[in-house]
Each structure stands twice: as C-alpha cells, then as structure tokens.
Amino acid sequence: MSGYSAITGWGMSVPEKILTNADLERMVETSDEWITSRTGIKERHVAGPGESASTLSIAAARQALARAGIEGKDLGLIIVATVCADYPFPSTGNLVQHALGAQCPAFDMQAACSGFLYGLSTAHQFLANGSMKHILVIGVEVLSRVIDYTDRTTCVLFGDGAGAVVLSASDEPGGVLGFTMGSDGARPDLLWIPIGGSAEPVTEEGLRAHRQYVQMQGGEVFKFATRIMGTAMEEALDHAGMTAADMDLFIPHQANLRIIESASKRLNLPPEKVFVNIEKYGNTSAAAIPIALCEAIEQGRVYPGAHIGMVAFGAGLTWAAAVVKWTAPLRTREKVRDALPATAAIGS
Ligand code: ACO
Numbered sequence: 001m002s003g004y005s006a007i008t009g010w011g012m013s014v015p016e017k018i019l020t021n022a023d024l025e026r027m028v029e030t031s032d033e034w035i036t037s038r039t040g041i042k043e044r045h046v047a048g049p050g051e052s053a054s055t056l057s058i059a060a061a062r063q064a065l066a067r068a069g070i071e072g073k074d075l076g077l078i079i080v081a082t083v084c085a086d087y088p089f090p091s092t093g094n095l096v097q098h099a100l101g102a103q104c105p106a107f108d109m110q111a112a113c114s115g116f117l118y119g120l121s122t123a124h125q126f127l128a129n130g131s132m133k134h135i136l137v138i139g140v141e142v143l144s145r146v147i148d149y150t151d152r153t154t155c156v157l158f159g160d161g162a163g164a165v166v167l168s169a170s171d172e173p174g175g176v177l178g179f180t181m182g183s184d185g186a187r188p189d190l191l192w193i194p195i196g197g198s199a200e201p202v203t204e205e206g207l208r209a210h211r212q213y214v215q216m217q218g219g220e221v222f223k224f225a226t227r228i229m230g231t232a233m234e235e236a237l238d239h240a241g242m243t244a245a246d247m248d249l250f251i252p253h254q255a256n257l258r259i260i261e262s263a264s265k266r267l268n269l270p271p272e273k274v275f276v277n278i279e280k281y282g283n284t285s286a287a288a289i290p291i292a293l294c295e296a297i298e299q300g301r302v303y304p305g306a307h308i309g310m311v312a313f314g315a316g317l318t319w320a321a322a323v324v325k326w327t328a329p330l331r332t333r334e335k336v337r338d339a340l341p342a343t344a345a346i347g348s
Pocket of ligand 1: 034035114153219221222225256
C-alpha cells in the first residue's frame with residue numbers, strides 16, 4: 001500500500017535563559033554590530049542546570065502529541081535528530097519514549113543541522129508504505145554544552161532548543177510530497193568536535209587544546225551552504241513535480257541571514273515567502289526547522305493547502321530538503337494548553 005503522510009502535531013521548547021549579543025560582548029572580543037551584520041543573530045537561548053536534549057525534547061513532544069490528539073502509546077516510532085544526545089548511549093530517543101509512555105522503537109539520527117529533514121523523510125517511508133500510523137520526529141540541540149565560549153568565531157552562532165512534529169499516515173494527498181538528502185564526508189574537519197569519539201578519545205592534552213568543543217572553518221562552510229541550499233531545494237521540488245514559484249512558504253535552516261538571503265535570491269522568492277527567526281534563536285542546528293515551523297504556524301503563515309519548502313545543510317557535510325503540503329487542521333494554542341499537563345510549557 002502506498003499512501004500519504006500529514007503533519008498532525010507540532011511543538012517547540014527552548015530554555016528560559018537568553019544569551020544576548022551584549023552578553024557575548026562581555027565574554028569575547030566581539031560586538032553586537034559584527035554579529036548582527038555578519039549573521040543576523042541578536043540573541044540565543046542556552047540551557048540551564050537540569051536541562052538537556054531529553055528534557056527539551058519531551059516538552060516539545062508533549063505539545064505535538066496534544067495537537068495531534070494522540071498519546072505516547074499511539075506512536076509507532078520515535079526519531080530524535082541531534083548531535084547533542086544526553087549520553088553517548090543510550091539514545092535520547094529511548095529516554096523520550098519512556099517519558100511519553102510510548103511502547104515503540106526509538107532511535108537517534110545524526111545528520112547535524114540536516115537531521116530533522118533526514119528524520120522527516122525517513123518517517124514518511126514507514127507511513128507511506130502503511131507499516132505505521134503515527135511517528136514522532138524531534139530535532140533537538142543543546143550546543144551550549146559543546147561550544148567554546150572563549151572562541152568568538154563559533155560561540156556567537158549557536159543556541160539551544162527543540163522542535164517536534166507528529167507525522168501521521170493519511171489517505172488525503174499531501175504531507176511529504178518530495179525530498180532529497182545528501183552527504184559529502186570528504187572533509188569532516190570543516191565542522192566537527194575532534195575528540196570524544198572512537199577516533200580520538202578524550203585526553204588531558206586534547207582538553208587543554210579545547211578539542212572537545214565545536215571547531216569550524218566558517219568560510220568554507222559558508223561557501224558550501226550558499227551552493228547547496230538552492231540546489232537541494234530545487235531537487236526536492238522537482239521530485240514533487242513543483243518549482244520554487246509553487247512554494248507558499250520557504251523555511252530554510254537558520255544558520256546565517258546572509259546564507260538565507262542568498263538561497264532565497266537563487267530561488268527567486270520574495271521576502272514575504274521566506275521565514276526567518278534567526279535573530280531570536282541563533283543556529284539551533286537540527287532544531288532550527290521544526291522551531292521555525294512552529295512559529296510560522298503560530299503567526300498564521302501556514303494554512304491548509306499551503307506548500308512549504310524546507311532545506312538544511314550541516315556538519316558532515318550533509319544536506320536535506322523536503323516539500324510538505326499542509327493538510328491537517330490547525331489547532332489553536334488555547335486548545336493545546338487545555339490538553340497539556342500543567343508542567344509542559346507551550347513554546348515561546
Ligand atoms: N566578532 C568579531 N569579529 C569576528 C568574530 C566575532 N564573533 N568572528 C570572527 N571575527 C573576525 C575574524 O577573526 C576575521 O578577522 P580578520 O579579518 O582580522 O582575520 C573577520 O572577523 C572576518 O572573519 P570571517 O570568518 O571572514 O567572517 P565571515 O564574514 O565569513 O563570517 C561566519 C563568519 C559568520 C562564521 C560565516 O563564515 C558563516 O556563517 N559561516 C557558516 C557557518 C555555519 O553556518 N555553520 C553552521 C553549519 S550547520 C551545523 O551543522 C551546526
């Protein structure tokens with residue numbers, strides 16, 4: 001059987017604590033002017049004690065389940081896209097599964113900033129072939145735990161957060177209409193954490209050299225991103241039998257405003273079709289697209305019948321894009337608040 005999928009639930013969660021450009025000015029030699037003009041970022045949320053990939057995921061997932069009108073036990077699969085799992089193992093997916101009272105398989109997916117779209121495309125397969133009814137896909141990062149706050153070339157860019165969707169099987173034409181995914185692992189060092197894996201264990205010398213933190217060759221990543229974003233989006237659109245002009249809303253990965261503008265120009269999209277919230281969150285990697293989707297819905301920019309294009313690039317290097325036709329009813333914030341346990345906050 002080959003059917004369709006639909007996003008039936010969505011939710012987001014970000015830590016309360018905000019780190020502004022002014023805060024960073026006091027930590028490293030930088031300026032609000034430099035950060036704003038080079039990246040578009042004004043502030044980012046960072047985790048406090050007790051917050052982790054699983055706590056943010058669970059809060060976002062509870063909203064998504066409430067909006068979909070289902071419970072944890074109704075899920076067939078949980079996919080958590082992250083490079084910031086609570087532990088090297090077990091997976092964050094396992095922790096989320098238990099907390100939600102789900103009785104289904106769960107795993108983490110690691111494709112850096114492209115992870116959420118890798119997860120969405122994977123989930124779509126199980127729904128389209130009829131083997132599952134509801135899948136929870138989460139993008140979550142707590143990059144503040146692996147950022148070197150003495151390195152101005154990386155610490156101004158990243159933030160923490162989680163976004164989740166429930167993707168459900170549907171008979172109605174819509175949902176994921178086309179997607180693409182890619183990988184080029186020739187230069188892992190362009191964006192990586194060098195130590196702590198099986199290639200190079202943590203040593204005192206490595207720690208002294210700050211090799212346990214994110215290291216990036218920003219210029220090279222920038223060039224790659226501006227090249228791949230438009231191409232990947234066009235490929236996914238082509239698989240859906242569409243062109244860029246057919247998109248009602250474009251949700252690009254929120255890594256750098258200049259990269260977003262370059263991709264939008266390449267796709268010939270007017271600003272009103274492009275969703276941007278990088279100023280509030282910075283680059284939240286795998287969480288960026290689902291958080292942006294939640295805010296786009298909240299702002300009334302998603303409606304039944306809308307075609308949404310999403311594209312991401314990230315460490316690996318990886319890239320992914322998907323075209324989704326919105327078919328599900330849009331549940332209001334009030335309805336969800338009523339359905340949620342008192343402890344599960346609605347995303348900001
Ligand atoms: N404040 C002030 N000056 C800075 C800062 C800072 N925070 N960071 C770098 N500079 C300086 C540099 O040292 C350099 O000085 P120099 O000319 O004296 O050497 C100067 O500013 C210019 O540096 P560039 O690196 O050329 O600046 P650029 O305009 O390329 O912007 C940036 C840097 C923002 C990192 C950009 O290259 C970029 O966004 N790259 C893509 C990064 C990205 O998206 N990564 C995430 C990928 S997704 C994932 O998987 C997590």
